[in-house]
Amino acid sequence: MPKKLIKRIMPDNQRIKDNKHLKIFGALLHNPNLWHMNRHSVAKAFAVGLFFAFIPVPFQMVLAAGTAIMVHSNLPLSVALVWLTNPFTMPAIFYFCYSVGAWLINAPVHDFKFEANWQWIADSLSSIGPAxxxxxxxxxxxxxxxxxxxxxxxxxxxxxxxWKKRNKNDK
Incomplete structure (x- = not known):
């Protein structure tokens, strides 16, 4: 079931190979192991994609693609999972990250309004940055x-x- 669902929603591998941001990987994208769907490659892809979804850096997709190539995970799935943090979900997810960090260092949680610009980020790094x-x-x-x-x-x-369904049908 997971394989069929994932294959149905996964983009075409040629489209990913032609992506202008992924051209930096060149011939590495032609490794057939990056396109296989098995339990290990998909599980590693979930680990890579979800990891970089929570890392607040630009070019998360490129970082996820590079890591997927290094660990031989399913490349399209690794890159697609980064989009868990998209412009709609990012404020809520990053506020949750801030709340968890503040809880871990036992700091008070300050109310703030997230703004997607460099000036806000620079101003906020000193107050909410560590948490x-x-x-x-x-x-x-x-x-x-x-x-x-x-x-x-x-x-x-x-x-x-x-397997159980197949064995039941065989009897």
Whole structure:
């Protein structure tokens, strides 16, 4: 089940190879292991994509693609999962990261209005920066681990369910 669902929503690999931002990887994109759908490549893709979704840096997709190439995870899925943090979800997710970071360092949570510009970021780094960056790092690790092990379990469950159904039909 996970394989069919993922294949249905995954973009075409030729379209990804032709992406102007991913051209820097050149011939590395032609490694067939980056396009296979199996339990291990998909689980690693969830770990990579979810990790970089929580890291507040520009060019998250390029970082996810580079890491996917290095660890031989499914490249399209790694890059697509970065879009968990998109312009609509980013303020809520990053506020949650800040809240977790403030809780971890036992700092008071200040109310602020997120603005997507460099001046706001520069002004805010001194006041909310440490808690925000700590929260982003901790949640990146937690969600990447949850994604990896969750996908391993879901894939395994789906395979066992299919085996049982096949054995039942054979009798």
């Amino acid at each position: 925000f960056l700590l929260g982003c790092g901790v949640l990146a690790i937690i969600f990447s681990m949850l994604g990896y092990f969750g996908m391993q379990l879901l894939w395994r469950y789906s395979a066992v369910k299919a």
